[in-house]
Amino acid sequence: MIRIVTYFLCLVVLLTACKKKKSDNPYDDWEDGTKTPVVADKSVDPNTIQGLHKNIFKPTCSNSGCHDGNFEPDFRSIESSYNSLVNRMSTNTDPAKPEFSKRVVPGSAATSMILHRILEFIPGTQGKMPLLTDPGSDWPAKKNEYIQNITQWINDGAKDQFGKSPSSIDFIPQLAGLIVFADASSTPLPHSGYNPVQIPPGTGTLKIMIAYSDDKTPVNQFGTSTINFSLNPNSYDSTVLNLVTESSATIGKGILGTDINYCHSIIIPVSDLGVANDVIWVRTETTDNVNGNVFIPSTTTSFNFKKYFAIKIN
Numbered sequence: 130m131i132r133i134v135t136y137f138l139c140l141v142v143l144l145t146a147c148k149k150k151k152s153d154n155p156y157d158d159w160e161d162g163t164k165t166p167v168v169a170d171k172s173v174d175p176n177t178i179q180g181l182h183k184n185i186f187k188p189t190c191s192n193s194g195c196h197d198g199n200f201e202p203d204f205r206s207i208e209s210s211y212n213s214l215v216n217r218m219s220t221n222t223d224p225a226k227p228e229f230s231k232r233v234v235p236g237s238a239a240t241s242m243i244l245h246r247i248l249e250f251i252p253g254t255q256g257k258m259p260l261l262t263d264p265g266s267d268w269p270a271k272k273n274e275y276i277q278n279i280t281q282w283i284n285d286g287a288k289d290q291f292g293k294s295p296s297s298i299d300f301i302p303q304l305a306g307l308i309v310f311a312d313a314s315s316t317p318l319p320h321s322g323y324n325p326v327q328i329p330p331g332t333g334t335l336k337i338m339i340a341y342s343d344d345k346t347p348v349n350q351f352g353t354s355t356i357n358f359s360l361n362p363n364s365y366d367s368t369v370l371n372l373v374t375e376s377s378a379t380i381g382k383g384i385l386g387t388d389i390n391y392c393h394s395i396i397i398p399v400s401d402l403g404v405a406n407d408v409i410w411v412r413t414e415t416t417d418n419v420n421g422n423v424f425i426p427s428t429t430t431s432f433n434f435k436k437y438f439a440i441k442i443n
């Protein structure tokens with residue numbers, strides 16, 4: 130008897146639980162109202178980021194193999210264009226014109242790299258932009274008008290598609306390079322890839338130079354900067370030495386292989402650093418006088434960068 134009652138109860142539960150609850154379909158009451166005509170080619174203000182994207186970045190810059198996500202700036206969408214231009218550091222700088230350190234400087238078309246890349250050929254780069262134009266492109270005919278639109282947008286503050294000005298971001302200083310001169314030589318020792326600088330046997334003294342980059346503060350106006358050496362890339366003791374801020378910059382290859390300015394240095398005997406076969410890891414601390422002190426490289430810096438920021442005594 131108990132068994133029959135149990136089966137019966139189970140059956141009741143099953144039937145009620147499986148009953149499909151009718152959900153409201155929002156389209157039940159939908160009526161095929163009057164459609165507003167699709168505006169095929171809605172006019173967009175050419176001096177806005179969405180106008181620049183429609184007229185220039187999408188048709189002329191993001192073509193296949195170019196700025197289509199392969200590298201920055203990424204001109205595929207309005208958002209990717211905006212985020213890879215405004216306040217972003219240039220990958221390829223112009224040693225002759227260090228003021229072009231950023232792709233777009235809100236309010237200053239005169240120091241924005243994007244226009245510099247369109248108007249000038251920079252030695253060591255692949256050429257003036259666009260490197261080539263597709264057949265039928267209106268760039269050749271409208272180039273001056275488009276340059277004017279880009280200039281206007283930047284000088285109006287490089288607003289985003291919602292008309293919002295970029296908040297005044299101030300990035301912390303970045304690692305840009307390390308070069309080493311042995312025994313007062315005027316030529317730096319080779320430094321290739323993400324590897325320590327090899328110190329030739331018998332070298333007495335080193336001049337170590339550090340390059341930083343910063344979005345706002347000129348590097349030679351940084352605050353007190355110090356350097357620290359260790360045999361362990363993840364642990365540094367407290368003995369720090371002051372870096373000298375050079376009165377004039379030394380130009381040398383940076384971590385990206387391009388010529389950059391070196392403004393900070395220290396001269397130190399090899400014997401103070403270690404003995405043969407030691408790998409000496411380097412850490413510096415500096416400030417752009419806006420963001421607090423930062424360690425470069427920091428504990429979270431990739432190991433490749435830490436390897437680049439090291440010296441091997443042979």
Ligand code: HEM
Pocket residue numbers: 185186189190191192194195196201202218219220221222232242243246247254255256258259260261262
């Ligand atoms: C008007 C359209 C274009 C604009 C506004 C433009 C803008 C730029 C900018 C600002 C840079 C420098 C990025 C940096 O160093 O931070 C750059 C680099 C580059 N662009 Fe373009 N570009 C355009 C069209 C093209 C096209 C059509 C191609 C390919 C055929 C191309 C290929 C490259 C390459 C390979 C680089 C990196 C190498 C170098 O710096 O020379 N670009 N472009």
